[in-house]
Amino acid sequence: xxLLVLPAVVLALVTWQVLVDGPLLRLDADASRALVHPDRxxxxxxxxxxxxxxxxxxxxxxxxxxxxxxxxxTGRWWLPPLAAAAxxxxxxxxxxxxxxxxxxxxxxxxxxxxxYFPSGHTATAAVAYGSATLLLLPWxxxxxxxxxxxxxxxxxxxxxxxxxxxxxxxxxxxxxAGWCLGTVLLAALSRVPGLSRSxxxxxxxxxxxxxxxxxxxxxxxxxxxxxxxxxxxxxxxSSSSGSPGSW
Numbered sequence: 001x002x003l004l005v006l007p008a009v010v011l012a013l014v015t016w017q018v019l020v021d022g023p024l025l026r027l028d029a030d031a032s033r034a035l036v037h038p039d040r041x042x043x044x045x046x047x048x049x050x051x052x053x054x055x056x057x058x059x060x061x062x063x064x065x066x067x068x069x070x071x072x073x074t075g076r077w078w079l080p081p082l083a084a085a086a087x088x089x090x091x092x093x094x095x096x097x098x099x100x101x102x103x104x105x106x107x108x109x110x111x112x113x114x115x116y117f118p119s120g121h122t123a124t125a126a127v128a129y130g131s132a133t134l135l136l137l138p139w140x141x142x143x144x145x146x147x148x149x150x151x152x153x154x155x156x157x158x159x160x161x162x163x164x165x166x167x168x169x170x171x172x173x174x175x176x177a178g179w180c181l182g183t184v185l186l187a188a189l190s191r192v193p194g195l196s197r198s199x200x201x202x203x204x205x206x207x208x209x210x211x212x213x214x215x216x217x218x219x220x221x222x223x224x225x226x227x228x229x230x231x232x233x234x235x236x237x238s239s240s241s242g243s244p245g246s247w
Contacts, residue, residue: 003187011118011180014173018102018117028173032107036168045163048156049121054128058088061132068139069194080194084131087189091127094181095120109168118177119170125160126182129153134186134195157182 017024047053062081069077095118104117133153140146161179164170189195 003183007180007183007187011177011184014177014180015098015102015117018104018173024173028171031172032165032168035165035172036107036109038109038167042163042166045159046121046167046169047163049119049125049160049164051124054124055088058084058128058132061135065135065139074194076194080135080192083189083192083195084135087131087185088127090185091120091123091181095123098177104171104174107168107171116170117174118181119161119164119174120178121164121169122157122161122175122178123181126157126179127185129156130182130186131189134190138195 014024016022062084065084066078066081069080098118099115099120102117103114105112105114106116110116130153133149136149137146140149157179161175164175165172
């Protein structure tokens, strides 16, 4: 819940500062002047946030997750890919109205114009690569592979963010707003059945806790059998002694 509420509050605060030209924007401009240094690397990194790059990655993850879920006979196997696609579609649905509403001009490096807040490239990278990660994690059995996937996702999003600020395509606050939006959408996606930790372990082939050798179900069966044997013994001894049996 914190990942839903806190980023939304920060996004609202930053948007308010942009609308009223608040003091936070002066700090933003100072940070931009200190960081901007256009070069080839920053250009390449920022391009990783293009829809032409990020969406094919997400599409491949959608297809793989749907194929694995259907092959494994998972109930509602189609729900996680469908939810991830819907969350990705929300990015332009939220970003475009915010750009028009705030009408923030760009840095001195870019041509004159407005509509730079929030960063659509950052939000696209965060949601596309983050959704792909959430879709693939349940099918990875190795903890090392899972950590590598998460680290790769974070590296891609941070690389895009660095490239956008370094090249001067966006102010730092534009990128921060993209982070906030992406975090809210990914936090909502992670709550979809089939993407939670427990359902992920089951989907990946690891037995659920209730089917394990020391599961509560097995333990309760054993306890019931023990009580039944004790009850039979108690009834037998009570009938021979003439005292009433246990209830």
